[in-house]
Amino acid sequence: MKYQVLIKRKSSIAFFRNLNKVKINDKVYVYYNGIKYEYEIFDKYDIEKTGEASVLVTNTERYITLITCNQSHKGYQVVLIGKQINKINY
Numbered sequence: 634m635k636y637q638v639l640i641k642r643k644s645s646i647a648f649f650r651n652l653n654k655v656k657i658n659d660k661v662y663v664y665y666n667g668i669k670y671e672y673e674i675f676d677k678y679d680i681e682k683t684g685e686a687s688v689l690v691t692n693t694e695r696y697i698t699l700i701t702c703n704q705s706h707k708g709y710q711v712v713l714i715g716k717q718i719n720k721i722n723y
Contacts, residue, residue: 652701653711661697661715669723672697672715679709689714 655661655674663670680686680700688698695717703709 652699652713653704655699655713660718661699661713663697664723667722669719669721670695670697670717671719671721673718674713674715676712676714678712679703679706680712682708682710686710686712 655677657674657677659674661672661674663672682702686698686700689696697715697717699713699715700710703711
Protein backbone atom coordinates (compact mmCIF):
# COMPACT_ATOMS: atom_id res chain seq x y z
CA MET A 634 0.00 0.00 0.00
CA LYS A 635 1.32 3.46 -0.85
CA TYR A 636 0.24 6.86 0.42
CA GLN A 637 0.85 10.26 -1.05
CA VAL A 638 2.60 12.76 1.22
CA LEU A 639 2.70 16.49 0.68
CA ILE A 640 6.14 17.84 1.46
CA LYS A 641 6.58 21.39 2.68
CA ARG A 642 9.98 22.80 3.45
CA LYS A 643 10.71 25.58 5.87
CA SER A 644 14.26 26.33 4.78
CA SER A 645 16.44 25.92 1.73
CA ILE A 646 19.11 24.27 3.91
CA ALA A 647 16.78 21.70 5.50
CA PHE A 648 18.33 18.50 4.16
CA PHE A 649 20.09 15.44 5.51
CA ARG A 650 23.65 16.46 4.74
CA ASN A 651 25.09 12.99 4.04
CA LEU A 652 21.95 11.14 3.01
CA ASN A 653 23.19 10.92 -0.58
CA LYS A 654 26.13 8.81 0.68
CA VAL A 655 23.87 6.09 2.11
CA LYS A 656 23.88 2.94 -0.04
CA ILE A 657 21.70 -0.13 -0.47
CA ASN A 658 22.17 -2.51 2.52
CA ASP A 659 23.48 0.30 4.76
CA LYS A 660 21.97 0.53 8.24
CA VAL A 661 20.07 3.60 9.49
CA TYR A 662 19.36 4.11 13.19
CA VAL A 663 16.61 6.16 14.80
CA TYR A 664 16.67 6.79 18.54
CA TYR A 665 13.26 7.70 19.90
CA ASN A 666 11.67 7.56 23.32
CA GLY A 667 14.22 5.12 24.76
CA ILE A 668 14.13 2.77 21.78
CA LYS A 669 16.76 2.25 19.08
CA TYR A 670 15.18 1.37 15.73
CA GLU A 671 17.45 -0.22 13.13
CA TYR A 672 16.56 -0.12 9.43
CA GLU A 673 18.31 -1.62 6.42
CA ILE A 674 18.13 0.43 3.23
CA PHE A 675 16.81 -1.61 0.30
CA ASP A 676 15.87 1.05 -2.25
CA LYS A 677 17.34 4.38 -3.35
CA TYR A 678 16.19 6.58 -6.22
CA ASP A 679 15.64 10.16 -7.34
CA ILE A 680 12.28 11.86 -7.81
CA GLU A 681 11.44 15.16 -9.37
CA LYS A 682 11.03 17.87 -6.73
CA THR A 683 7.26 18.47 -6.94
CA GLY A 684 6.31 18.56 -3.26
CA GLU A 685 4.79 15.06 -3.37
CA ALA A 686 6.22 11.59 -2.80
CA SER A 687 4.79 8.08 -2.53
CA VAL A 688 5.47 6.36 0.78
CA LEU A 689 5.23 2.62 1.40
CA VAL A 690 2.91 1.69 4.29
CA THR A 691 1.85 -1.79 5.43
CA ASN A 692 0.15 -3.28 8.47
CA THR A 693 2.70 -6.10 8.82
CA GLU A 694 6.13 -4.54 8.16
CA ARG A 695 7.79 -1.34 9.39
CA TYR A 696 9.53 0.97 6.92
CA ILE A 697 11.31 4.29 6.99
CA THR A 698 11.35 6.71 4.07
CA LEU A 699 14.00 9.42 4.02
CA ILE A 700 13.78 12.25 1.48
CA THR A 701 16.12 15.17 0.91
CA CYS A 702 17.27 17.47 -1.86
CA ASN A 703 19.69 15.99 -4.35
CA GLN A 704 22.63 18.38 -4.14
CA SER A 705 24.16 17.11 -7.40
CA HIS A 706 20.95 16.96 -9.48
CA LYS A 707 19.07 20.25 -9.31
CA GLY A 708 15.30 19.93 -9.18
CA TYR A 709 15.40 16.37 -7.82
CA GLN A 710 15.25 14.70 -4.43
CA VAL A 711 16.93 11.55 -3.14
CA VAL A 712 14.57 8.94 -1.66
CA LEU A 713 15.78 6.07 0.52
CA ILE A 714 13.54 3.31 1.82
CA GLY A 715 14.55 0.99 4.63
CA LYS A 716 12.92 -1.95 6.38
CA GLN A 717 13.00 -2.21 10.17
CA ILE A 718 15.22 -5.13 11.16
CA ASN A 719 15.65 -4.52 14.88
CA LYS A 720 14.16 -2.62 17.81
CA ILE A 721 15.84 -2.50 21.21
CA ASN A 722 15.62 -0.45 24.39
CA TYR A 723 18.65 1.69 25.13
